[in-house]
Amino acid sequence: MVYKKRMARKVNNALQNGSGSVFYLACFFKLACFHQSSYTPMQFHKIGSHTKVVLVLGLMTSLTTAHAQSGSQRVEMTASRPTYTQVLETSIQEARKTRKNVLIEFYFDGCTGCEFMKKKILLRPQVQQQLSQNFIVARVNGLKDDGRDLAGRYQVQTYPSYIAIRDDGRPYYRITGASTSPERFLDQLQSIMKTSGNTADMTSLAEDYELHKYDPGFVGSYLESLKAQGDRSGKGQKAFDTWFAKADPNEILQDSLQQVLLLNNVSSVRSAQFRFLNAQKAALAKKHGRENVEEALAMAIGSSLENEPDALDRTDIDNIISFIRESTMMPEADKLLTIEDLEISYTITHKETEKVLEAIKMAFDRQLLRAEHADAKERDNILGDLLLRINNNVLPRLQTQPSAEIKTILKDYLLKIEGLTAESQLSKLVKTKLDQQK
Numbered sequence: 117m118v119y120k121k122r123m124a125r126k127v128n129n130a131l132q133n134g135s136g137s138v139f140y141l142a143c144f145f146k147l148a149c150f151h152q153s154s155y156t157p158m159q160f161h162k163i164g165s166h167t168k169v170v171l172v173l174g175l176m177t178s179l180t181t182a183h184a185q186s187g188s189q190r191v192e193m194t195a196s197r198p199t200y201t202q203v204l205e206t207s208i209q210e211a212r213k214t215r216k217n218v219l220i221e222f223y224f225d226g227c228t229g230c231e232f233m234k235k236k237i238l239l240r241p242q243v244q245q246q247l248s249q250n251f252i253v254a255r256v257n258g259l260k261d262d263g264r265d266l267a268g269r270y271q272v273q274t275y276p277s278y279i280a281i282r283d284d285g286r287p288y289y290r291i292t293g294a295s296t297s298p299e300r301f302l303d304q305l306q307s308i309m310k311t312s313g314n315t316a317d318m319t320s321l322a323e324d325y326e327l328h329k330y331d332p333g334f335v336g337s338y339l340e341s342l343k344a345q346g347d348r349s350g351k352g353q354k355a356f357d358t359w360f361a362k363a364d365p366n367e368i369l370q371d372s373l374q375q376v377l378l379l380n381n382v383s384s385v386r387s388a389q390f391r392f393l394n395a396q397k398a399a400l401a402k403k404h405g406r407e408n409v410e411e412a413l414a415m416a417i418g419s420s421l422e423n424e425p426d427a428l429d430r431t432d433i434d435n436i437i438s439f440i441r442e443s444t445m446m447p448e449a450d451k452l453l454t455i456e457d458l459e460i461s462y463t464i465t466h467k468e469t470e471k472v473l474e475a476i477k478m479a480f481d482r483q484l485l486r487a488e489h490a491d492a493k494e495r496d497n498i499l500g501d502l503l504l505r506i507n508n509n510v511l512p513r514l515q516t517q518p519s520a521e522i523k524t525i526l527k528d529y530l531l532k533i534e535g536l537t538a539e540s541q542l543s544k545l546v547k548t549k550l551d552q553q554k
Contacts, residue, residue: 200256200263207254208283217308219251222267222277224259229294230276233301240298246305280308289340300408307340307376325355332374335359339381356381360389368392375400379412385420385432394439410445426465433462457509464513469521476510476522480529487536499533503542506530511549518553526550 223230258267278291295301328334342352456479463471487498
């Protein structure tokens, strides 16, 4: 609980300081499939629903090692308890004897996603059976003792992470974050087993690439190996695009292996792979479940919003909005908020001032009307949420696309907000930042 409080304060401070408006929007997509989480955020001054979504990042979990370490305490190993390195070495030796796969489970105490996996996924009989039959699992707390060193060695930044390794310690497959369902996790375990037999090492794969770059089984192994190695050179995306350019759409719809390859690797709403998945989501949902297909599409949207926001055109935004409206993963209230913020971000970026003013007026008037009819506590939450939206979505955009008209309307809304609630630190911050913008 201490860690959660510290982490939540850090997230709240980061939001109030205006960091990452695109990340703020992307959180909806990266967390949408977990909106049913039972995690209850702590009470903070002027915290609204958007912040609460960010606070459950532990479930997805976009918590970096650096952040997590600040809330942990070092525990000395006793003579009777093996180190995490010894646990891993023992697991590797046991795997050699039993010819099973070694799976390192990286977790930390207080990790919401880790608890979700433990209670909702790993305890399921079918998952336990698969793990016991085919895997030796080494559990490593990535924030304690030599577990920190192992987390660094395997480039763990997200918890939980499940990394399959060879008997020499080299990784070849990585599952990042909590799975949405037992079925999804079982599919991922199956992918590990298939990859383990096909992937000798990264050097071998690189040498064989030109010969097998259109083979979906090989490409899947190649991509997972690159991910496991933490490669960010762009080789994976290039290999994925090369394979898909030659793939037969009709064969993809008949071949589960190719479908899983798509679901695991689509990463941009501007890609041909995304357009294919979006067009065929009903057919793919019959084989893989609607939730898993929507998760893959949502992750691609989140990635695009985070990594290429300025490249998105009107068609891209309309496609994203269409996906949001049809999604079964997001509550209706969150859908509306997300669509409103997308419209505001896009129109500011493209200097469509009249449309920006229209989008702001429509979104903010709705929130103010809700606040006027709410009790005091809920009113503060609604208005705090509105202030965060201005701070995290509108102001960062105005830094690069300044507009006197937009600033004027924002000042008018700040006056209306202050008229409905006691003056808050966040309100002062937003007003100061707005005044400082040239």
